[in-house]
Amino acid sequence: MVKAVVLGASGGIGQPLSLLLKASPLVDELALYDVVNTPGVAADLSHISSTAKITGYLPKDDGLKHALTGADIVVIPAGIPRKPGMTRDDLFKINAGIVRDLAKGVAEYCPNAFTLVISNPVNSTVPIAAEVLKNAGVFNPKRLFGVTTLDVVRAETFTQEFSGLSDPSKATVPVIGGHSGETIVPLFSQVSPDFKIPADRYDALVNRVQFGGDEVVKAKDGAGSATLSMAFAGFRFAESVIKASKGEKGVVEPTFVYLPGVAGGEEIVKATGVEFFSTPVELGPNGAEKAINLLGGITEKEKSLLEACIKGLKGNIEKGVEFVKNPPPK
Numbered sequence: 001m002v003k004a005v006v007l008g009a010s011g012g013i014g015q016p017l018s019l020l021l022k023a024s025p026l027v028d029e030l031a032l033y034d035v036v037n038t039p040g041v042a043a044d045l046s047h048i049s050s051t052a053k054i055t056g057y058l059p060k061d062d063g064l065k066h067a068l069t070g071a072d073i074v075v076i077p078a079g080i081p082r083k084p085g086m087t088r089d090d091l092f093k094i095n096a097g098i099v100r101d102l103a104k105g106v107a108e109y110c111p112n113a114f115t116l117v118i119s120n121p122v123n124s125t126v127p128i129a130a131e132v133l134k135n136a137g138v139f140n141p142k143r144l145f146g147v148t149t150l151d152v153v154r155a156e157t158f159t160q161e162f163s164g165l166s167d168p169s170k171a172t173v174p175v176i177g178g179h180s181g182e183t184i185v186p187l188f189s190q191v192s193p194d195f196k197i198p199a200d201r202y203d204a205l206v207n208r209v210q211f212g213g214d215e216v217v218k219a220k221d222g223a224g225s226a227t228l229s230m231a232f233a234g235f236r237f238a239e240s241v242i243k244a245s246k247g248e249k250g251v252v253e254p255t256f257v258y259l260p261g262v263a264g265g266e267e268i269v270k271a272t273g274v275e276f277f278s279t280p281v282e283l284g285p286n287g288a289e290k291a292i293n294l295l296g297g298i299t300e301k302e303k304s305l306l307e308a309c310i311k312g313l314k315g316n317i318e319k320g321v322e323f324v325k326n327p328p329p330k
């Protein structure tokens, strides 16, 4: 039996993500939580003829408690999205507190659940969730994930003309680092099948993967950021976590994790100096079983991308940790 919970279920990502989870045969129970509209979203989805039993909760009547109790996997797309001209870090002011409070709920009501953080800025919200779980004495680094799958999905899609694959998801295009601008580092030297990016297209492609989010923010022109592609990516990651938890072998997904708590992670910490980092992770019944270190084989160009990434990432991580350790005055 798998109980999945979506926190922020009525939003632009929350609704299509909940639809995909409701339609999935891997989910037996789906609880939706948001500060608005969950009764309507849940009623709508409940007419779909799939297995998952669906419930919707609001904050009143201990809604968060009821949504989270018994959860196996919790996906968090709660929080505000960007408008043109904003960076993901500009979302910190509002989203930091939202993620902190929802993580407190996870710590209290379902401390063993796999927790997948989508809310931006991921580079800071995952450290925030980790601090909250640590403070409650229930932090298990193998079970807390920042969702960076959309970067990989974009990299697979944007390189399709070179991979030549009719199904771009059959390519492996690793993307490491964090989830914002220069902290996103695609490793085109380590793609599979072994295709080449022409030198005159390299910089533009790196830029497109790093700033793919901005492309959508600009096109939506004030109406938000990526929601449908994010729901696809978030579902892909959630599905992988569930499949691996049920014993499927060889499930690997890039994700932003606390490396010292994952086998193989210390090596990457030594090389980068950062403890939170996105890298391909082998998933298993307990969550993140092994962090795969791709840094040994990177090119000079990728090394310079990585340097810029680490600089930005350090500040983002510290900002998240500090927010919980020394909360700003209310």
Ligand SMILES: NC(=O)C1=CN([C@@H]2O[C@H](COP(=O)(O)OP(=O)(O)OC[C@H]3O[C@@H](n4cnc5c(N)ncnc54)[C@H](O)[C@@H]3O)[C@@H](O)[C@H]2O)C=CC1
Pocket (backbone or CB within 6 Å): 007, 008, 009, 010, 011, 012, 013, 014, 033, 034, 035, 036, 077, 078, 079, 080, 081, 082, 091, 095, 098, 102, 117, 118, 119, 120, 121, 122, 147, 148, 149, 150, 151, 179, 224, 225, 226, 227, 230
């Ligand atoms: N990790 C990634 O790759 C991506 C992350 N995002 C981020 O995902 C977040 C959500 O984006 P959208 O769905 O487009 O925004 P949205 O505004 O459409 O939806 C957010 C939902 O969160 C709800 N919410 C606000 N406070 C809450 C609380 N305390 N508890 C529960 N729910 C709460 C809102 O009521 C709303 O329904 C944003 O922070 C965005 O930047 C977006 C795309 C990709």
Ligand SMILES: O=C([O-])CC(=O)C(=O)O
Pocket (backbone or CB within 6 Å): 081, 082, 088, 120, 150, 212, 213, 214, 216, 217, 225, 226
């Ligand atoms: O760009 C944004 O703000 C939303 C996001 O994280 C993405 O699309 O990668």
